[in-house]
Amino acid sequence: MTATFLGMPRVAPRGVGALRGEQSFPAAARQALADDQLRRNLGHATFTIRAKRAAVVAEVEDWEELRLAGEAIKTATMARLDEHLERLEKSVQSRGGVVHWARDAREANQIVTELVQATGESEVIKVKSMATQEIGLNEALADAGIAAYETDLAELIVQLGHDKPSHILVPAIHRNRSEIRDIFLREMGDVDPSLSDDPAALAETARRHLRAKFLSAKVAVSGVNFAIAETGTCLVVESEGNGRMCLTLPDTLITVMGIEKVLPTWQDLEVFLQLLPRSSTGERMNPYTSAWTGVTPGDGPRAFHLVLVDNGRTAVLSDEIGRAALNCIRCSACLNVCPVYERVGGHAYGSIYPGPIGAVLSPQLTGVEDNASLPYASSLCGACFDACPVRIDIPNLLVNLRAQHVEAYAEQHRLPSAEAIAMAAASWAMSEPTRFVRGERLGRVGRLLGRKGRIRRLPPPMSAWSRARDAPLPPSETFRDWWVRTRGGTPGETPGGTREGTAGDAPGTRGDT
Amino acid sequence: MRIGLFVTCLVDALYPEVGKATVQLLERLGHDVEFPETQTCCGQMHINTGYQSQAIPLIARHTDAFEGCDVVVAPSGSCVGSVRHQHSAVARRAGDHDLARRSEAIAAKTFELSELLIDVLGIEDVGASYPHRVTYHPTCHSLRLLRVGDKPLSLLRYVRGIDLVALPDADQCCGFGGTFALKNADTSAAMLADKMTHILETRADVVTAGDSSCLMHMAGGMTRLEVDCRTVHLAEILASTEPAA
Numbered sequence: 013m014t015a016t017f018l019g020m021p022r023v024a025p026r027g028v029g030a031l032r033g034e035q036s037f038p039a040a041a042r043q044a045l046a047d048d049q050l051r052r053n054l055g056h057a058t059f060t061i062r063a064k065r066a067a068v069v070a071e072v073e074d075w076e077e078l079r080l081a082g083e084a085i086k087t088a089t090m091a092r093l094d095e096h097l098e099r100l101e102k103s104v105q106s107r108g109g110v111v112h113w114a115r116d117a118r119e120a121n122q123i124v125t126e127l128v129q130a131t132g133e134s135e136v137i138k139v140k141s142m143a144t145q146e147i148g149l150n151e152a153l154a155d156a157g158i159a160a161y162e163t164d165l166a167e168l169i170v171q172l173g174h175d176k177p178s179h180i181l182v183p184a185i186h187r188n189r190s191e192i193r194d195i196f197l198r199e200m201g202d203v204d205p206s207l208s209d210d211p212a213a214l215a216e217t218a219r220r221h222l223r224a225k226f227l228s229a230k231v232a233v234s235g236v237n238f239a240i241a242e243t244g245t246c247l248v249v250e251s252e253g254n255g256r257m258c259l260t261l262p263d264t265l266i267t268v269m270g271i272e273k274v275l276p277t278w279q280d281l282e283v284f285l286q287l288l289p290r291s292s293t294g295e296r297m298n299p300y301t302s303a304w305t306g307v308t309p310g311d312g313p314r315a316f317h318l319v320l321v322d323n324g325r326t327a328v329l330s331d332e333i334g335r336a337a338l339n340c341i342r343c344s345a346c347l348n349v350c351p352v353y354e355r356v357g358g359h360a361y362g363s364i365y366p367g368p369i370g371a372v373l374s375p376q377l378t379g380v381e382d383n384a385s386l387p388y389a390s391s392l393c394g395a396c397f398d399a400c401p402v403r404i405d406i407p408n409l410l411v412n413l414r415a416q417h418v419e420a421y422a423e424q425h426r427l428p429s430a431e432a433i434a435m436a437a438a439s440w441a442m443s444e445p446t447r448f449v450r451g452e453r454l455g456r457v458g459r460l461l462g463r464k465g466r467i468r469r470l471p472p473p474m475s476a477w478s479r480a481r482d483a484p485l486p487p488s489e490t491f492r493d494w495w496v497r498t499r500g501g502t503p504g505e506t507p508g509g510t511r512e513g514t515a516g517d518a519p520g521t522r523g524d525t
Numbered sequence: 526m527r528i529g530l531f532v533t534c535l536v537d538a539l540y541p542e543v544g545k546a547t548v549q550l551l552e553r554l555g556h557d558v559e560f561p562e563t564q565t566c567c568g569q570m571h572i573n574t575g576y577q578s579q580a581i582p583l584i585a586r587h588t589d590a591f592e593g594c595d596v597v598v599a600p601s602g603s604c605v606g607s608v609r610h611q612h613s614a615v616a617r618r619a620g621d622h623d624l625a626r627r628s629e630a631i632a633a634k635t636f637e638l639s640e641l642l643i644d645v646l647g648i649e650d651v652g653a654s655y656p657h658r659v660t661y662h663p664t665c666h667s668l669r670l671l672r673v674g675d676k677p678l679s680l681l682r683y684v685r686g687i688d689l690v691a692l693p694d695a696d697q698c699c700g701f702g703g704t705f706a707l708k709n710a711d712t713s714a715a716m717l718a719d720k721m722t723h724i725l726e727t728r729a730d731v732v733t734a735g736d737s738s739c740l741m742h743m744a745g746g747m748t749r750l751e752v753d754c755r756t757v758h759l760a761e762i763l764a765s766t767e768p769a770a
Contacts, residue, residue, distance in 0.1 A: 045712065397669070439568075444586075476708075479714070492560075
């Protein structure tokens with residue numbers, strides 16, 4: 013038997029889809045931070061949803077065991093992803109569905125476009141779906157003269173506002189209700205101008221607007237939350253029921269799913285249908301869970317197509333640490349607890365996948381060079397890991413991605429970056445105690461910069477610190493010097509201190525005045 | 526018990542009083558403290574900024590320095606977090622399996638100060654006295670990497686004369702995050718602003734924490750705004766014998 017090396021799996025292609033932003037995270041974050049309305053909307057929304065989640069998670073006694081089970085099922089599934097996908101394909105085919113394999117966003121868009129064209133229709137209605145946002149399906153359909161109508165209320169707000177989603181679960185989280193009222197009045201055409209910003213009135217207006225679409229559309233496009241390999245069943249969980257309208261009324265249903273969404277058996281669902289609603293909307297159970305298996309004559313769509321999309325996922329799977337990002341069930345709990353997301357919102361991340369999970373998923377799907385600032389968009393506080401229902405160790409993945417970015421940069425550039433030079437110098441200086449001590453003494457020149465025990469302005473690159481913060485004045489005596497002075501020993505020569513001399517200075521007094 | 530002090534590079538260079546307080550506290554409790562003078566820095570900054578290969582000499586240095594100690598203590602949740610959760614993984618990724626194994630042994634005997642006092646030495650009342658209004662900020666790495674939980678608060682509750690007030694949204698990050706504070710300075714400062722707001726709501730004279738790095742960040746904001754609150758490390762409060770006024 014001979015082996016043929018087929019090359020490393022490809023990342024998501026450039027020029028299509030919504031995985032890449034136009035500017036770096038720090039630049040986009042600066043703009044977002046300047047928007048007071050945005051910060052208020054986000055702060056209010058994330059606070060509310062955090063509290064709801066915490067309450068419903070606390071009432072589940074075996075929550076930690078459920079998380080462990082979720083992690084274990086996902087990890088085991090990813091380890092044999094190819095087998096599960098082929099089983100899913102056979103199951104779907106045996107129930108009258110058609111399965112398509114798309115290597116990337118471009119292929120997936122082309123498949124869906126041709127399927128819609130084959131029906132002769134020029135309109136589709138859509139169930140909320142991250143996968144179709146990721147591949148830029150609406151734009152591809154528009155290029156082919158096909159109009160796609162979002163039916164999820166928040167996605168509708170985003171679409172009517174000619175805007176971009178900023179949250180996985182609540183795409184219009186950056187909008188408050190008066191902004192939504194203004195969008196409806198401006199874009200829907202047939203709305204009573206006296207419409208209030210009462211949530212019930214806004215929902216009723218959207219309901220009337222969408223109902224006409226549900227009754228006339230012949231083709232629907234959806235994503236999935238889960239697809240069960242053993243039976244070929246696809247599932248969507250939702251709150252509004254609009255998804256179910258799309259899944260049952262049209263003649264043709266086209267479902268687009270990332271290949272990581274497969275689960276081996278129905279039994280596995282037991283775990284995820286507990287983890288997902290509590291983590292995402294903070295509900296014990298979501299109002300609507302729709303499941304469909306191929307086509308059922310006389311009931312629902314007469315044609316069903318399942319498009320399996322890779323778009324960089326196999327590349328993610330090849331990374332031993334990074335592959336955990338594929339376990340994500342898109343609950344968005346990590347966004348809601350993230351102190352960075354809460355302050356800058358989803359748009360700053362550039363990609364359709366914002367927040368902590370986006371910061372580890374997007375750079376892996378595109379290759380880290382195309383989302384190079386995202387792995388650094390975190391203080392590594394770890395709140396995301398604690399909230400994650402499938403225990404993705406996001407801080408660890410971020411640190412791993414940072415290493416990959418630094419190493420890729422070094423490979424691609426002949427000259428090291430200023431940061432790399434500084435880091436190498438610091439490593440050199442700190443790897444030998446004698447050099448470390450010399451460095452500490454050199455640092456004491458910092459005392460010249462300050463007064464009243466602090467430094468108000470630092471030279472670049474540290475000036476980014478002192479724009480908003482003072483820096484401490486280095487003390488006249490380091491701990492090491494104090495130890496040597498009071499306990500004997502020579503800095504950097506004898507390992508292990510000796511205990512001669514007295515207890516030394518009193519705590520809480522600084523020897524730097 | 527002979528306790529090796531892993532003082533951390535930040536405390537050594539910028540906050541020596543925190544190291545002194547740690548020594549004095551442990552000696553007051555009747556323990557011998559040694560300071561392996563070949564220690565420098567654990568390499569966390571390198572690891573968390575992506576420079577793992579440059580961190581290897583620092584991990585090796587750290588491992589060499591502390592191999593002879595019975596038990597190691599650091600006045601930092603973050604640096605202990607790096608030793609416990611990063612060192613062996615970074616060494617293994619670099620293919621240095623010997624260093625990985627040795628650093629695991631160091632990790633197993635390295636403790637953050639409140640962990641050492643409560644879990645190893647079995648003491649909650651350290652005999653301290655500190656007559657001030659104090660609020661406690663649990664640092665992210667002590668809370669979510671080491672899971673120290675309420676241990677620092679348990680120690681603080683025994684301090685004579687202390688007026689301990691709860692910090693609203695205490696578990697929210699102060700925005701430091703090492704080089705995050707430089708690379709994403711605006712976001713970091715926005716997080717700091719909210720943290721300072723909550724600190725000021727407590728009307729505490731002192732905010733304390735188990736990490737000098739986070740305290741440096743908060744102090745940088747507070748002295749810039751010239752507010753009436755200062756930062757003091759947990760070790761300094763536990764070492765204090767300041768009599769009630």
